[in-house]
Amino acid sequence: MKKYLVLLIILLFSLPLVAQDFKALKKRIAVIDFDDRSGYGRNIGQGVADMLVTSLVESEKFLVIERSELDELLKEQGLGMSGAVTPQSAAQVGKLLGIEIMVTGSISEFGEKEQKVGGGIGSVGGFNLGVKKNMARVAVDIRMVDVNTGEIIVAKAAEGEDTSTGLDNVGIEDIDFHNTSTWDNTQLGKASREAINECVEYIVDGMQKVPWQGKIIKADDATIYMKPGSKGGVQAGMVFSVYRPGEELIDPDTGLSLGSEESKIGQIQVTGDVADGRAAKAIVKSGTGFQTGDLIRVK
DSSP states (O other): OHHHHHHHHHHHHHHHHHHHHHHTOOEEEEEOOOEEOSOOOTTHHHHHHHHHHHHHHHHTSEEEOOHHHHHHHHHHTTOOSSTTOOHHHHHHHHHHHTOSEEEEEEEEEEEEEEEEEEEEEEEETTEEEEEEEEEEEEEEEEEEEETTTOOEEEEEEEEEEEEEEESSOOOOSSOOTTOHHHHTTSHHHHHHHHHHHHHHHHHHHHHTTSOOOEEEEEEOSSOEEEEOOGGGTOOTTOEEEEEEEEEEEEOTTTOOEEEEEEEEEEEEEEEEEEGGGTEEEEEEEEESOOOTTOEEEOO
16 A cells, blocks of 8 residues: 555656646747848848847747758748748748748848037047947847748837947947857947847747647657657657648638648657657557648647
């Protein structure tokens, strides 16, 4: 009797841990180059989008698709790495990537302004030196597209400003978004970082509206291979439900997906990692006839 009581206590204490593991599942996201509407040039649409990708990776809350993988797929689909991509085409590419969310956006403001502050503070060579106040401002509009429906679930504006006072207005002729040690110490860099941090907050909040989803890569009689693996928070012992999507229903007026009828075909249990955590293998707990492309969900 004591033995069974100990086993029961162990089981009861282990149940919350399983639930907690599901909360750690990471959703997959991709970012398309932003459309530059500020007229600033210097590829700032790509640069600011790269800053956002880096921040999303550093947050460790998402599985972020590599830019090279996204670029290659967009080229295959005849699309460019631009924020001008429509929600419908973003959803199309997103489904091919197996992600939940595609982020697009545009930069409406990007630049510096100089204002003279107060009177002179002396003269050099007959010229009066005034204190100049430099303000950098960056404004980014982001949109989060649910790839399963093509709908925009979040549309927000993020802004960043940095103001400093000095004798000289130091302009930025060559912007290097990848040199963070230098770029983040400039006024435009600080303003950009502030706007990007705000974008990340919007994305974290918006992702709570999107259910986690995995997908079967390969299935045979004994073993199921699914994505993601441990890199996406999937751990051995987790039990998932498997669904078979039916025919997709398309709104004839908007061209957007209205979803599809789905049927639950069984359950699988994860047994371990493959492909360095990018995928996992599982056994069948119930059901038959699993196929590549079947959807995996928590419930």
